Amino acid sequence: MAKAPTDRLEALWGEIGSTPTYTVLRRPEIGLVMVKGRISGSGAPFCAGEMTVTRAAVRLESGELGFGYVGGRHPRQAEIVAVLDALGQRTEWQQAIEDKVVAPLAHEADARRQLVKARAAATKVDFFTVAREAGP
Amino acid sequence: MYVAVKGGETAIANSLDLVADKRRGARDLAELTLDQIDQQLGLAVDRVMTEGSCYDRSLAALAIKQARGDLIEAIFLLRAYRTTLPRFGDSEPLDTTRMVAERRISSTFKDVPGGQVLGPTYDYTHRLLDFSLAAAGERPEAPTAPVDAAQALPRVGDILEREGMLEPPPAANGEASQDITRTPLVMPADRPVRLQNLARGDEGFLLALGYSTQRGYGNNHPFVGEIRYGQVPVAFVPEELGFEIELAEIDVTECDMVNQFAGAHNIPPQFTRGYGLAFGHAERKAMAMALVDRALRAEELSENITSPAQDEEFVLSHSDSVEASGFVQHLKLPHYVDFQSELVVVRTLRHEVEERNRQAVLDQAAE
Structure with a gap:
């Protein structure tokens, strides 16, 4: 949900049906997370640079707390993720969230990933084509 | 030494307006959108995020637009913006x-x-200008191939x-x-x-x-x-x-x-x-x-x-380009008092040298 395109999550959220009222405990707030890398990919960590992150926190009328953390500056998305996080703690909501939000987003993310991989695969070097021809 | 000066408010305000005007360019052309910069000048966005040390494509695109494509200025703008944000913490190291x-x-x-x-990659391009890009037109999608999962x-x-x-x-x-x-x-x-x-x-x-x-x-x-x-x-x-x-x-x-x-x-x-x-x-x-x-x-x-x-x-x-360009470019700020004092010193030195030379000529003539 955090990694989904904002407008897509908002659209799916709109289709989930009537949701319980909630209180916003922490209004969506934009901040930074320091992204760490590792030396040569596997060694000691170092600070590679920051990224923007938006976070929000809500409480349902029934008391469940929900937190939303999303990469980028997306206040609405952070709030929706927080509400979904809270709702997900109530058993009667789990199936709806899974079917109407999580599964479609996962499916779409997978399709995007597959397209990236398929385009990359088309640029894979085939060394059979450079095999040396038999000498004289 | 830098000594503060006052005045020039109107000139500065008008200069800022002139920058904004230049940024917009000819009004009969469509204005650049941030999405266009993100999608079509993506490598400029990447550089600004890397050296601005802040991953946010639309912020970097905004900085590039504001800086009129001056990437070092855009990096400076992004660095300045990041200082206004709270830090939520550190990520887990990337895998x-x-x-x-x-x-x-x-x-x-x-x-x-x-x-x-x-x-x-540009590695296998011939670095010949592609004039077909000068005209608008549909571009084909990249080919795909089966993925070995x-x-x-x-x-x-x-x-x-x-x-x-x-x-x-x-x-x-x-x-x-x-x-x-x-x-x-x-x-x-x-x-x-x-x-x-x-x-x-x-x-x-x-x-x-x-x-x-x-x-x-x-x-x-x-x-x-x-x-x-x-x-x-x-x-x-x-x-x-x-x-x-x-x-x-x-x-x-x-x-x-x-x-x-x-x-x-x-x-x-x-x-x-x-x-x-x-x-x-x-x-x-x-x-x-x-x-x-x-x-x-x-x-x-x-x-x-x-x-x-x-x-x-x-x-x-x-x-660091922000530090480097800051220190180099601060030389453009008024250094009038500073320079005046150096002028006095150099004038005095010159006067002394001239005086000495004149004395030497007189001494030579007297011999």
């Missing part, structure tokens, strides 16, 4: 083996497991490491790595601190230094062990949750450079490494960073420090 790679090449092994994937992309370094031919990277020492945006840079700096400095460093500066090492100023015989570019997930543990969540997938480029090393007192001959990591697709930057990272390890590897690229104080103190 680049989880990358959805768009490009992955090795110049040390032809038949590397996972293969050589060229991806979107079972094919992993192991690190090239890991393969050499297993044979003992390549030094392993330094392991985490358990302490949080120092962050130069929080604590000032102190020298000698350890390797994670140097890498943070280089990651934010100016690409042109690092490119020139990296080039200098290849030309013999601290030569370290480099090979590209591996370059990969693609999307990696960023994991973060919010304190109120206490468990790891994935915030986003970001584009990064990494370069693991492999270098010849003859060995030292207690180290057998083996290959050593330099590492580069950049936001977005920034291969030249990642390679230059890796070359300079390796050059800066001279003391650790008991090499003679003879060249600028090996001199930590020189490199780390001059790599």
Whole structure:
């Protein structure tokens, strides 16, 4: 949900049906997370640079707390993720969230990933084509 | 010395308006959108995010628009903006083996497991201007090919490491790595601190230094062990949750450079490494960073420090384009009082010299 395109999550959220009222405990707030890398990919960590992150926190009328953390500056998305996080703690909501939000987003993310991989695969070097021809 | 001056408010206000006017350009042309900059000038966005040290494509696009394409000015704008934001914490270290790679090449092994994937590269273009781009038109989509789902992309370094031919990277020492945006840079700096400095460093500066090492100023015989570019997930543990969540997938480029090393007192001959990591697709930057990272390890590897690229104080103190352009460009600010005082000094000196010369001529005539 955090990694989904904002407008897509908002659209799916709109289709989930009537949701319980909630209180916003922490209004969506934009901040930074320091992204760490590792030396040569596997060694000691170092600070590679920051990224923007938006976070929000809500409480349902029934008391469940929900937190939303999303990469980028997306206040609405952070709030929706927080509400979904809270709702997900109530058993009667789990199936709806899974079917109407999580599964479609996962499916779409997978399709995007597959397209990236398929385009990359088309640029894979085939060394059979450079095999040396038999000498004289 | 800089002495403050007053006045010029109207001129400054009008100058700002003139900049805005220039930024907009001819009004009969459509205004650039941030999405256009993000999508069609993507590598400029990548550079601004890397050196601005802040991953946010639309902010970088905004900075580029505001700076009218002056990337160093855009980097400055992004750096200034980031100082206004609170820090939520540190991410878990990126795991680049989880990358959805768009490009992955090795110049040390032809038949590397996972293969050589060229991806979107200018390497094989002829650098001839393509005049078809001057006209608007539909562009074809990139071709696709079947994906081998079972094919992993192991690190090239890991393969050499297993044979003992390549030094392993330094392991985490358990302490949080120092962050130069929080604590000032102190020298000698350890390797994670140097890498943070280089990651934010100016690409042109690092490119020139990296080039200098290849030309013999601290030569370290480099090979590209591996370059990969693609999307990696960023994991973060919010304190109120206490468990790891994935915030986003970001584009990064990494370069693991492999270098010849003859060995030292207690180290057998083996290959050593330099590492580069950049936001977005920034291969030249990642390679230059890796070359300079390796050059800066001279003391650790008991090499003679003879060249600028090996001199930590020189490199780390001059790599930052925001600091460099600030100090160079401050010379444009009024230095009137400062210059007046120097004028007085030079006039006095000249007067003394002239007086002496005249006396010498008189003395000569008298003899």
